[in-house]
Amino acid sequence: MVFPTAGIEVAPWVPPLVAFVISFFTSMGGVSGAFLLLPFQMSVLGYTHPSVSATNQLFNIVAIPSGVYRYWKEGRMVWPLTWVVVVGTLPGVLIGAVVRVAYLPNPKNFKLFAAAVLLYIGLRMVQDLLKKNTGGTAKADAEKRFQEMVRRHRSLASQAGGHGSPQTLPSVKVTHFNTRRLGYTFYEESYDVPFWGIFALAFIVGIVGGIYGIGGGAIIAPFFVTFFKLPVYTVAGAALMGTFVTSVAGVAFYQALAPFYPTMSVAPDWLLGILFGVGGMAGMYLGARCQKYVPAKAIKWMLAAIIVFTAVKYIVGFFY
Template identity: 50%
Template structure:
């Protein structure tokens, strides 16, 4: 099947199938999988114009509601964290989209940027899955022990090989929300963070996310878990929500830009049909990923993603150096 906007020729079932496979894994960690689908679009499908970024945003818009609905239904949404991320990343996304168009339209430079962003994500994810990291987080240790103990009890009673380590009653309960500090409870443990710190970080992350076409939540999730010590079970939904809304803003920016004089000489309009196809697979993938999260220990989620992302990052950096 030919997609005239992007110039891509691909069997129509491949985009949703790839998106489902990727997002079902990444949604467990609070990422939509857009940071892995963009390299697939560029390298495998040959979608090399600047329009690949807004097309990736469309994938986020269609895909994320599946996982987001599941996190909201099960009470694993830290809403104060969500809104701080959104307010910080929104202005950064607009600035990042402008930089992508004006200074990173060259594919070689864009591949290096993608590689460096992925390398950061990969190293951070691997660090989070290391035993040394866990030893520095008492609350993380407590959650891990509760998770393993609950799984042992369920398996001993039901003789099943699959058990949910996170109980239905483990929901986010806000304790304090202010401009200086946000504090909440999850499964008997208390977690807190500085509001201003997250806002500034989200602003920078939005800038990077706007360039890359991922919304920013993908990058901020590892920081929230590793630096702030927040549990991935509560960060995932907030990161997805932030990515969803900032992706909407990103698409609007690119569509408006396509009607400006700058858009007369460049391909900025997204490939809507291709983006929706990827998004359809991603919708069910993020839903399944959100369901699977409560069955998986945090170290496993971070470890698998870390290995995958680091390998992908290395390949892009090597391509930049060789080509």
């Protein structure tokens, strides 16, 4: 099957299958699959036009809603945090789109930028995994307590014939939100972060995500957990929702830029992006269902290895 915008020919079952496999494993580790999908498009399919970033964001648009719905249903969406992320990343992702088209149209230069992003994410994951290996932390203990509560809830729901109440699980409760601070409680713990610190981070991540075509969720979530000490159970939903909204804006902006660059492929390949998205949606759903059967540490080590390997490959390819 020929995809004219992408300038490639590939069997129609390949994009959804690849997206399914990537999303299945990455969703177990709590990481978006978009940052791995882009190297596949560039290195395997040979899709190196600037429009590959927009197509990658189209994948986010189709695949993410099911994950956001799951977090919302479980009461783990921190909506003030979500909206700060959205407002901060939106202008950033538009700037990133302009930078991608105007300054990084050359595939070789873009691969070097992509390598830097992937290397950062991979090394950050390795660092977090090594920290966890040094012993139990308060955050890890809290996560274990939460997981134990989830297991008890499932057991009670099973005994009740599947009619357990989701309200028995801990949910997010916002305590204050203004232009200075954001605070909320989760599982009897209080969290407080600076408004402008979150906004500045979201803006920078928006630029990077707009260039790379990942929406920024894979970058902003580790920052929230590592630097702002927010629990991963409440960060994932906000990061996903922010990625979804900024991806919508990114796709629209790339589409709007296309007429100004008639000799360059800028607009997304809609059919290819939707095929990736359908596979990603199914992969995220099944990955979340199967997560409890696979050790999270093994999955994250696997992801870190893939990311670092891809980054190193791009760096070596740039110089040789």
